[in-house]
Amino acid sequence: MKYVDEYRDPQRARQLADSIRRTVTRPWQIMEVCGGQTHSILRFAIDESLPPEITLIHGPGCPVCVTPIEILDKALAIAARPEVIFCSFGDMLRVPGSEKDLFTVKSEGGDVRVVYSPMDALTLARKNPEREVVFFAVGFETTAPANAMAVAQAARLGIKNFSILVSHVLVPPAIEAIMTSPDCRVQGFLAAGHVCAVMGMGEYEPLAKKYRVPIVVTGFEPLDILHGIEMCVRQLEEGRAEVENQYARSVRPEGNPAAIRQVCEVFEVSSRKWRGIGEIPRSGFQLRSEYEPFDAARRFGVDQITADEPAECIAGLVLQGQKKPHECPAFGLRCTPERPLGAPMVSSEGACAAYYRYRRRRPEGEADER
Amino acid sequence: MCLGIPGRVLEVYEQDSLPMGKVDFNGIVKEACLAYTPEAEVGDYVLIHVGFAISRIDEQEAAEIFQYLDEIEAAGMAEEMAQVDREAAAGGGEAKP
Numbered sequence: 001m002k003y004v005d006e007y008r009d010p011q012r013a014r015q016l017a018d019s020i021r022r023t024v025t026r027p028w029q030i031m032e033v034c035g036g037q038t039h040s041i042l043r044f045a046i047d048e049s050l051p052p053e054i055t056l057i058h059g060p061g062c063p064v065c066v067t068p069i070e071i072l073d074k075a076l077a078i079a080a081r082p083e084v085i086f087c088s089f090g091d092m093l094r095v096p097g098s099e100k101d102l103f104t105v106k107s108e109g110g111d112v113r114v115v116y117s118p119m120d121a122l123t124l125a126r127k128n129p130e131r132e133v134v135f136f137a138v139g140f141e142t143t144a145p146a147n148a149m150a151v152a153q154a155a156r157l158g159i160k161n162f163s164i165l166v167s168h169v170l171v172p173p174a175i176e177a178i179m180t181s182p183d184c185r186v187q188g189f190l191a192a193g194h195v196c197a198v199m200g201m202g203e204y205e206p207l208a209k210k211y212r213v214p215i216v217v218t219g220f221e222p223l224d225i226l227h228g229i230e231m232c233v234r235q236l237e238e239g240r241a242e243v244e245n246q247y248a249r250s251v252r253p254e255g256n257p258a259a260i261r262q263v264c265e266v267f268e269v270s271s272r273k274w275r276g277i278g279e280i281p282r283s284g285f286q287l288r289s290e291y292e293p294f295d296a297a298r299r300f301g302v303d304q305i306t307a308d309e310p311a312e313c314i315a316g317l318v319l320q321g322q323k324k325p326h327e328c329p330a331f332g333l334r335c336t337p338e339r340p341l342g343a344p345m346v347s348s349e350g351a352c353a354a355y356y357r358y359r360r361r362r363p364e365g366e367a368d369e370r
Numbered sequence: 371m372c373l374g375i376p377g378r379v380l381e382v383y384e385q386d387s388l389p390m391g392k393v394d395f396n397g398i399v400k401e402a403c404l405a406y407t408p409e410a411e412v413g414d415y416v417l418i419h420v421g422f423a424i425s426r427i428d429e430q431e432a433a434e435i436f437q438y439l440d441e442i443e444a445a446g447m448a449e450e451m452a453q454v455d456r457e458a459a460a461g462g463g464e465a466k467p
């Protein structure tokens with residue numbers, strides 16, 4: 001496939017790894033923010049092709065993983081209602097709530113459906129006017145334009161039996177939370193290319209300055225990630241802390257103005273709870289008051305549900321890059337993709353699932369760590 | 371869910387007053403909303419995420435990395451040649467095989 005295959009060329013990848021090896025003179029810790037990048041890194045063993053000086057820390061950029069358990073509980077309560085068709089991206093179905101997951105609700109008779117796009121949920125609402133169709137609007141900035149459009153279209157077309165359960169989070173406040181944590185080990189960031197394709201790079205300049213940390217907007221294919229690492233290492237070695245764009249084929253500095261306009265029309269910034277991390281101020285989206293009628297949490301009165309994370313899952317530490325997945329005592333034993341304890345074991349973009357799938361099935365101590 | 375997939379625009383049309391398109395992913399054709407890439411024309415590659423084109427892929431920018439790699443390869447080769455020359459000079463004209 002064009003724009004995919006050529007960015008997976010192993011020989012080219014080796015060239016970049018060599019270039020990194022020639023550039024690096026001392027240890028550096030770089031965080032890839034996005035779960036899609038974590039998945040690529042494990043799948044193509046990119047971390048193993050790097051010189052030993054470079055440690056990749058896996059960041060919080062998997063929307064499934066950071067969705068707090070109480071939103072899951074709200075989703076489960078809504079999905080169990082007989083009048084509801086509950087639509088979700090497939091990877092949310094196995095994420096454990098306090099007592100069950102969406103799969104269980106489905107097996108108990110709930111009408112839970114996997115859709116590819118929020119627009120599919122809107123189509124379902126038009127076809128089933130006697131039912132209530134709810135879309136589980138989970139995601140980072142990348143997904144927000146799609147969810148915003150679904151709501152705006154529902155308003156325009158007067159589709160009253162459609163609503164969304166919003167769990168939208170934002171990358172820059174997460175970077176800020178990581179940098180201000182006293183245990184922070186991160187010296188450079190690979191920012192999430194697709195998030196920046198939507199929102200642009202403007203929000204990252206003040207972060208790079210304030211925390212004196214290089215931020216390289218990076219794509220998802222092996223060559224992209226290696227190139228992003230190379231650019232980041234070069235900045236670190238030269239003592240620079242700038243925002244650079246590795247993924248210029250899809251990311252313009254200003255982002256996507258049409259998408260930003262639509263997102264800002266429907267959503268406003270709000271504080272959000274992150275699974276395992278807790279509340280981060282101004283770190284997500286909620287519907288603007290004009291669009292409140294489309295808020296499923298209000299429509300179904302589940303606003304008040306709260307819940308705590310299971311104690312055994314150390315997802316918070318994993319998502320902040322303070323622990324690797326296989327350092328979790330439950331990893332591969334009491335927590336597997338078939339029976340996940342925490343969200344990072346569910347999604348293919350979750351660090352725990354990526355480690356389980358591609359490597360280190362059992363916690364083998366330090367032997368397999370560099 | 372954060373993955374975006376590049377696909378080629380085959381056809382552009384309007385539906386419920388939204389610009390839509392048929393997009394080809396290596397033989398698999400899907401419908402996508404093109405409201406956020408009004409500049410995309412038939413034949414262009416766009417990045418599709420959950421049924422929406424979020425960016426038009428810039429062909430020239432896409433080639434950059436390969437030009438850069440060609441350059442560092444050429445630079446590496448030149449460096450090697452210079453090394454051979456230096457060794458040759460030091461060894462009294464005996465170039466290593």
Ligand code: SF4
Nearest residue numbers: 313314328335342352
């Ligand atoms: S391995 Fe399972 S229990 Fe441990 S942090 Fe990951 S998701 Fe949580």
